[in-house]
Amino acid sequence: MAVLNPINNLNHQFMRKILMFFAVILATASAALAQTRPVQGTVTNAEDGSGVPGVMIQVKGTTLGVMTDSDGKYTLNVPAGSTTLIFSFVGMKRVEVDIAGRSTVDVVMESDTQVMDExxxxxxxxxxxxxxxxxxxxxxxxxxxxxxxxxxxxxxxxxxxxxxxxxxxxxxxxxxxxxxxxxxxxxxxxxxxxxxxxxxxxxxxxxxxxxxxxxxxxxxxxxxxxxxxxxxxxxxxxxxxxxxxxxxxKSGTADQKPVVNFKHTSSFDKIYEIPLQKTWAQGNYSVAAQDWVYIDGDTQFTSTSWGPRISELPGVEYYDRWQVFRTGYTMDNTISVTGGTDMAQYFVSYSNTNNDGVVGPLGFKRNSINANTTFKFTPRLTVSSNAMYSNQDIDRMEEGNAN
Incomplete structure (x- = not known):
């Protein structure tokens, strides 16, 4: 009669459970691998064809994603149900690509002029x-x-x-x-x-x-x-x-019909004057003023804090310093014509500036003409011409240095 060893029986049961555990893990891993597939490719620049490093590639609708390496290459495990990849990079246009049934996806990205640096x-x-x-x-x-x-x-x-x-x-x-x-x-x-x-x-x-x-x-x-x-x-x-x-x-623009612009601006300048009492003269209320309040032996001021009207005092007629100033005026008129084709572009302008200063009869006048033209004779030969004429007429006071 055979006798079963209980220890051996326990060992067999333990090993059996271990094998079943690993079998479940392998089956789960196989199922997970069966639900994803690898997608690889290269992201290049449309301008020079070079690889673009640092491009973010994301599976649409998920958080799965990778970035391209220094050569613009990438590899990404994509879930079986996903059909779209999103490529994004600062300064370039966002690209969405359909990857259904594809294992290699190469993308060409273009610069986005709306977000480029200044x-x-x-x-x-x-x-x-x-x-x-x-x-x-x-x-x-x-x-x-x-x-x-x-x-x-x-x-x-x-x-x-x-x-x-x-x-x-x-x-x-x-x-x-x-x-x-x-x-x-x-x-x-x-x-x-x-x-x-x-x-x-x-x-x-x-x-x-x-x-x-x-x-x-x-x-x-x-x-x-x-x-x-x-x-x-x-x-x-x-x-x-x-x-x-x-x-x-300024210069002309290709493929632009002739455009005529006219601009007029006007402005006024005025010296700010602090209001002062200029009607009544000073009286002789101050003792210090009593030595000079006499003209030809007659007292011209009353014993009050103000004197008679300044306009009634005898003496030399004077002009107020504020009478030197006037209201300045600046007027500017500008007319320009611009346009062009693929072969020629042009910009021509005439400007007239007239500035009457706050001190008459000082002023500034300027007439200027600007012409900027560009002619493209061949794809490798382009000739540009820039001409500027300016005539100034300035009325000013004599200036000098005093020691």
């Missing part, structure tokens, strides 16, 4: 994303320059660019303007930045009573870039050691 002009024909620059820069648009009605765009820059100091050589109409970026760097030399108009250095000598900057019509300016970093001098040499102010004039 573009600034660094030299003639060179436009660079602001984040790609290695130096500080600020940009002012045309509408900001013309919002304040001034004779010179330089004075309109006041308060619009950090670190920009603007001062005038005189309070007269058409006076010179001095611009300094980030403070003076020389005691004897010039501290003014270099002015560049459409890629050409511009003589903005403000050493005299007038300013060369007044030759430029603010209405003809498209944008203005201020390069304040020392590295900006690499573009224009030692002359740009104090910074660069790049002025881009």
């Amino acid at each position: 573009i600034v002009v660094t030299a003639l024909g060179i436009r660079t994303e602001k984040k790609a620059l290695g130096y500080s820069t600020s940009e002012v648009k045309s509408d900001e320059l013309t919002a304040t009605r001034t004779n010179s765009f330089a004075t309109a820059l006041s308060g619009k660019v950090a670190g920009l100091s603007i001062s005038t050589t005189s309070s007269q109409a058409g006076s010179g303007t001095r611009i300094v970026l980030r403070g003076g760097s020389s005691i004897t030399g010039s501290n003014q930045p270099l002015f560049v108009v459409n890629g050409v250095p511009f003589d903005a000598d403000n050493s005299g009573s007038s300013s060369g900057l007044a030759d430029i019509d603010p209405n003809a300016i498209e944008s203005l870039s201020v390069l304040k970093g020392a590295a900006a001098s690499a573009l224009y040499g030692s002359r740009a050691a104090n910074g660069v102010i790049l002025i881009t004039l």
Whole structure:
């Protein structure tokens, strides 16, 4: 008669349970693997065909996702019921791709111009994303320059660019303007930045009573870039050691019908006068005044705190200092024509500015013409022409230095 060993029986039961446990795990893993499938591919840039790293790929309707590697490649396990992948990246258009029955999905992404960083002009024909620059820069648009009605765009820059100091050589109409970026760097030399108009250095000598900057019509300016970093001098040499102010004039646009614009602005200037009592003369209430209140031995003042009417006093007729001033008036008229085709673009403008100063008969008049044309003869040959004419007539007082 055989006798069963209870210990061996327990061991057999334990091993049987272990095997069943592993069998369940393997079956579950196999079922999970059967519910997903791998999808791989490459994300490239539409501009140059290079791989785009850091693109987020997400299974639509889930939280599953991966990012592309440094070469723009990716691999993602997609649930069996999912049919769409979403590709997203900052500065590029979002892409949704149908992946039904596909194991390899390559995607080409395009730049999104609506969310791109600000573009600034660094030299003639060179436009660079602001984040790609290695130096500080600020940009002012045309509408900001013309919002304040001034004779010179330089004075309109006041308060619009950090670190920009603007001062005038005189309070007269058409006076010179001095611009300094980030403070003076020389005691004897010039501290003014270099002015560049459409890629050409511009003589903005403000050493005299007038300013060369007044030759430029603010209405003809498209944008203005201020390069304040020392590295900006690499573009224009030692002359740009104090910074660069790049002025881009307006130009025509391709595939645009002729458009005529007319703009008129008027403004008035008036000296603020603090009201003063100018009807009655001072009386002789003060003891200190008793030595000079006599004219030809006669007392001209009563013993009160005020005297007779000033207009009734004998003596030399005088003119009040406020009679020198008048209400200033500034009028600006601008007419422009712009248009173009694929082969030629043009922008032509005429501006007339008339400024009567607050001190008569001082004033400032300017007539300016700007013409910007571009002709594309072949895909590799494009000719651009920029012409600017300005005529100024300034009536001012004589100035000098006293020691």
